Amino acid sequence: MPQYDYVALAPTDYADVMDRGQVMDRGIRPMWASMPRIAGPAYPVRCQPGDNLMLHAAIYRAPAGSVVVVQAGDLDYAVSGGNVCATAAQNGIAGFVIDGVIRDIGEVRDCGFPVFARGIVPKPGGKNAIGVLNGAVHCGGVAVSPGDIVVADEEGIAVLPHDRAGELYAAASTRAEKEAARSLEQWQQQHRKLVDSKLKELGFGD
Numbered sequence: 777m778p779q780y781d782y783v784a785l786a787p788t789d790y791a792d793v794m795d796r797g798q799v800m801d802r803g804i805r806p807m808w809a810s811m812p813r814i815a816g817p818a819y820p821v822r823c824q825p826g827d828n829l830m831l832h833a834a835i836y837r838a839p840a841g842s843v844v845v846v847q848a849g850d851l852d853y854a855v856s857g858g859n860v861c862a863t864a865a866q867n868g869i870a871g872f873v874i875d876g877v878i879r880d881i882g883e884v885r886d887c888g889f890p891v892f893a894r895g896i897v898p899k900p901g902g903k904n905a906i907g908v909l910n911g912a913v914h915c916g917g918v919a920v921s922p923g924d925i926v927v928a929d930e931e932g933i934a935v936l937p938h939d940r941a942g943e944l945y946a947a948a949s950t951r952a953e954k955e956a957a958r959s960l961e962q963w964q965q966q967h968r969k970l971v972d973s974k975l976k977e978l979g980f981g982d
Contacts, residue, residue, distance in 0.1 A: 780945045783815035785952055787927050787934040793947040800916025800933040804875060804892050808885040811892075813929035814871040816843040817938070820913040820920045823876070824905035825849030831856055831872075833909055840868025843926040847913040848876020851894060853901035858883025865889045873928055875915040892928050 791799050819838035821830040827849060834844050844864070848855050856872060858880035864872070871890030877897040878884065884891055912921045916933060920926070923938035925945075936944045958966075975981075 780942055782925050782927055782936070782941070782945060783813055785927070785945070785948050786813065786929060787932045789948040789952045790927055790934040790936060790944060791932070792951055793944055794934065794936070798918060798935050798937070800873070800918050800935070802932065803894050804873065804916045804933060805894075806930055807878065807881055807891045807893055807896070811890050811930065813927070814843060814890045815925065815927040816841045816870040818843055818845045818920050818922060818924045818926050818935070819869075819910055820845040820847070820908070820915070820922060821910070822847040822908035822913045823849050823855055823901070824907050826853050826901050827903065827905040827907070828853070828855040828901040829903040829905060830907040830909050831874075832860060832903060835860060835864040835867060835869065837909070838864075838867075838869055841870055843870050843928070844872050845913060845915050845920045845926060846872060846874040846876060847908070847915050848874060849901075849907075851877050852897065853877075853899055854879035854897050855901055856891070857900060858887070861889040861891060862887045871928065873915060873926055873933055890928075892933060 819842040821834045823830045831846050838844050855876050856878045861884045874893040877895045878893050879898050881896050910922050918935045925936040925941045927934045
């Protein structure tokens with residue numbers, strides 16, 4: 777099976793060649809400054825309201841290199857804290873993408889573990905409810921299945937369906953290389969021509 781360097785391209789590169797529905801909403805964001813880009817196969821979990829058991833189980837079960845994607849049950853209770861993130865890092869997990877909230881952000885930042893989430897709340901959830909472990913979930917408005925490729929950085933989060941990931945990587949790579957080969961002057965000329973053409977097409981006159 778071909779190996780692709782998914783982390784070499786930004787979510788913006790993938791977004792240019794995918795449907796809008798594969799890009800998570802803007803509310804899920806980096807939890808500390810200068811967080812590195814992450815990419816890897818999704819290990820999705822869904823937690824029940826007020827509970828974090830499924831995420832805590834995932835840090836011992838997700839393969840190294842995975843991105844643990846979390847559909848939290850609410851925004852009132854933290855699903856992860858400093859020790860959980862440190863353990864995930866030790867186990868080789870690439871990072872967390874959480875449609876929910878976390879706590880212990882100072883500890884998370886200090887250990888350098890990448891977490892994308894909706895915010896921070898000090899109150900932790902319990903560990904009393906079974907949800908979904910490595911199954912289909914919804915996160916940030918996107919359906920995420922096990923093995924989908926998740927790419928996240930400060931620009932946003934893109935989800936590449938596992939059965940199209942290689943195709944989308946190739947398309948994004950080609951587009952990115954083409955853009956990199958153009959000078960700003962060339963881009964400006966082509967952009968101005970496109971904008972003027974569209975204005976004329978739509979009946980707009982200066």
